[in-house]
Amino acid sequence: MKLSTKGRYGLRAMIDLAVYSEKEPVSIQSIADRQNISERYLEQLMASLKKEGLVKSIRGANGGYQLARPAIGISVGDILRALEGDLRAVTCPANGEEGNGGCENADLCVTRYVWQRINEGITHAVDTMYLNQLVEESKKLKEKGQVQPAGCQG
Incomplete structure (x- = not known):
């Protein structure tokens, strides 16, 4: 099985969203900038994730996207199936x-x-890994100064 860019980029976007949307919605542009993903492509991914109830969009000047449910309740399988x-x-x-x-x-x-x-x-494998676990791994890497480069294919 080989995942397409939809799955790979979508998973990266969901991790980013989980990290940065705890207090307020996150704009497509900010995710796109941090993850080096085209805004247009990211909009398509978010539409699929929203349709599956994984993210919600907030309209307005301070709008953007947030997780539709807690990260502890979103598995990698949920994300990949929504996109792939x-x-x-x-x-x-x-x-x-x-x-x-x-x-x-x-x-x-x-x-x-x-x-x-x-x-x-x-x-x-995908149904026993949860978004909150990936967020914790991301935080550990940041603490060690081992931040994943935006252009990383993983």
């Missing part, structure tokens, strides 16, 4: 992952267990 959709690395009809068609070789196919385990591993 399905996170499965491989779909297998024998595991009921491609509609109702099934697979004529399901009883003989051993590889389906490989795909199932890979998908379960991805799901477990």
Whole structure:
């Protein structure tokens, strides 16, 4: 599985939002400047995140974006699914992952267990990491003077 820029940039934007929006809404421009992401692209990402109930927008002169719920309640999986959709690395009809068609070789196919385990591993990893944990990691790096560069691809 390879994440697109939507997932990578969206996760960075959500971490930024969690760090800076505790007291007041954060503007798209300020996130874009700190994360070196185009404002136009960031607006598209925020629209998807808002649609999924992860962020809320505040209108007005001091408007911007805030998390729609506490960072402790937003998993990395929530964010990535909102931006990327399905996170499965491989779909297998024998595991009921491609509609109702099934697979004529399901009883003989051993590889389906490989795909199932890979998908379960991805799901477990992203659904057990929360935004508040990433914020804490970000704070630790800042304290050590190891700030992630804005152009970092991670």
